[in-house]
């Protein structure tokens with residue numbers, strides 16, 4: 184259900200306490216977003232009129248009001264991602280500090296085509312504040328996009344995907360009707376994949392082009408939210424109806440199964456004996472230490488560094504010179 188209403192009033196009327204699994208939202212920036220095109224080097228012919236801005240002097244109070252509602256409707260263990268520019272970031276942080284929400288990450292989103300400047304550095308990032316409501320473990324699907332063992336020449340793909348600086352370009356949609364500050368599909372997919380499950384209810388307090396809702400439905404989640412502008416709402420409500428639930432799922436990458444399935448589990452004596460025996464066999468066949476451990480990761484279901492600890496731990500403590508030489 185979507186509401187053409189002010190989000191604070193709308194949330195009070197329609198959203199129950201603890202009813203939302205995930206909130207992703209991009210509030211007006213309080214920097215005359217309705218005239219932003221003057222700074223951006225782009226043609227605004229296809230940008231929908233009717234973007235409603237928050238006057239600067241109202242920003243602190245307005246932020247407190249809607250963030251209080253967001254904290255109320257989020258379920259325990261639910262996650263909230265707020266996209267903010269730098270100018271009013273402190274007001275969002277202050278408002279969050281007055282709730283019981285807990286900070287998980289402060290993500291930097293680096294994007295292309297920033298504001299044009301000549302006498303200073305060019306602003307090309309936003310802040311994404313990722314918080315959770317305490318009371319239950321939050322959903323965080325660590326291996327939804329890359330498994331634990333996928334690597335390229337720069338290391339683990341999973342590690343890189345979960346770093347807190349995201350380089351994601353804004354979408355260039357020449358000739359298509361759009362909202363100002365439309366969030367890229369790639370960014371929304373990433374958040375929704377990591378922080379929700381199919382069937383979950385995803386809410387956006389400031390729908391704009393309904394980008395959050397469109398991606399959520401495309402990934403087989405349910406969606407709700409608010410947009411105050413009648414022009415934006417009337418146009419986008421018809422667009423969102425065209426989205427087929429689950430239609431984006433086929434476009435998502437399916438990572439191979441995790442290799443390190445024993446990671447984090449307690450090490451038994453039997454498992455330790457098995458690892459050391461296998462390691463000795465590999466070394467006796469003349470295989471180097473690193474290559475032996477690499478091979479063992481697959482057999483043991485444990486990662487390189489935990490195997491190294493097991494092997495080196497034994498070498499350091501026990502062992503005669505003979506075994507020392509063998510393990511060095």
Ligand SMILES: C[S@@+](CC[C@H](N)C(=O)[O-])C[C@H]1O[C@@H](n2cnc3c(N)ncnc32)[C@H](O)[C@@H]1O
Pocket residue numbers: 188189190191208209210211212233234235236237362363364365366388389390391392393394395409410411412415
């Ligand atoms: C930064 S844009 C959101 C863009 C959106 N994330 C997208 O991808 O298209 C902020 C939106 O909030 C709307 N808005 C402003 N004040 C509002 C309010 N009090 N309640 C609901 N929507 C509001 C604006 O009209 C604008 O469309």
